[in-house]
Amino acid sequence: GNSVTQMEGPVTLSEEAFLTINCTYTATGYPSLFWYVQYPGEGLQLLLKATKADDKGSNKGFEATYRKETTSFHLEKGSVQVSDSAVYFCALSDILKTSYDKVIFGPGTSLSVIP
Amino acid sequence: DGGITQSPKYLFRKEGQNVTLSCEQNLNHDAMYWYRQDPGQGLRLIYYSQIVNDFQKGDIAEGYSVSREKKESFPLTVTSAQKNPTAFYLCASKLLAGGTDTQYFGPGTRLTVL
Numbered sequence: 001g002n003s004v005t006q007m008e009g010p011v012t013l014s015e016e017a018f019l020t021i022n023c024t025y026t027a028t029g030y031p032s033l034f035w036y037v038q039y040p041g042e043g044l045q046l047l048l049k050a051t052k053a054d055d056k057g058s059n060k061g062f063e064a065t066y067r068k069e070t071t072s073f074h075l076e077k078g079s080v081q082v083s084d085s086a087v088y089f090c091a092l093s094d095i096l097k098t099s100y101d102k103v104i105f106g107p108g109t110s111l112s113v114i115p
Numbered sequence: 116d117g118g119i120t121q122s123p124k125y126l127f128r129k130e131g132q133n134v135t136l137s138c139e140q141n142l143n144h145d146a147m148y149w150y151r152q153d154p155g156q157g158l159r160l161i162y163y164s165q166i167v168n169d170f171q172k173g174d175i176a177e178g179y180s181v182s183r184e185k186k187e188s189f190p191l192t193v194t195s196a197q198k199n200p201t202a203f204y205l206c207a208s209k210l211l212a213g214g215t216d217t218q219y220f221g222p223g224t225r226l227t228v229l
């Protein structure tokens with residue numbers, strides 16, 4: 001079945017460092033891909049999305065490109081801030097046989113940014 | 116303001132008791148979902164519903180029940196049959212029309228069984 005794999009955390013970076021969180025997926029068809037962010041004690045917020053191959057999603061300085069040839073959707077940011085400390089989830093949409101759909105989430109990657 | 120509300124934020128329950136978690140949305144979204152999150156783990160789907168009076172089991176439905184009597188409401192009952200109910204529960208919703216496939220999440224309810 002469809003699945004999402006993320007790099008294991010926790011990831012600890014100094015402020016202004018470059019961030020990459022790897023995400024690869026297995027899917028039939030052409031799912032949409034997402035990055036969600038969860039701050040401590042809160043629900044998930046959509047960070048960015050891409051709906052087809054070679055699309056680039058971007059928001060708040062974060063970027064990710066939908067790479068069908070490598071089945072990847074890596075999250076990047078050029079200069080992280082302390083306020084970026086959170087858990088990041090890679091996800092894909094999945095159309096079930098019954099035509100109901102759901103989102104499959106990766107396990108999450110915890111990021112801590114230190115001053 | 117439009118959004119998804121979950122109440123309460125923290126909930127304590129004695130073993131053997133049923134408890135109902137509230138989820139309300141005023142976004143006019145068609146589909147609603149319940150997820151469970153355990154420490155250090157991703158989200159697992161419990162139940163989902165795309166229309167009123169219809170819902171489907173997700174990956175871990177055992178020990179849970181839901182109802183969808185109104186479009187804006189999707190309460191989750193954690194029954195005494197759920198063997199390990201202590202977790203963070205997240206509700207989400209999505210608009211089906213227009214081809215969007217983005218789910219929007221509420222703030223979550225943390226359930227602790229004493």
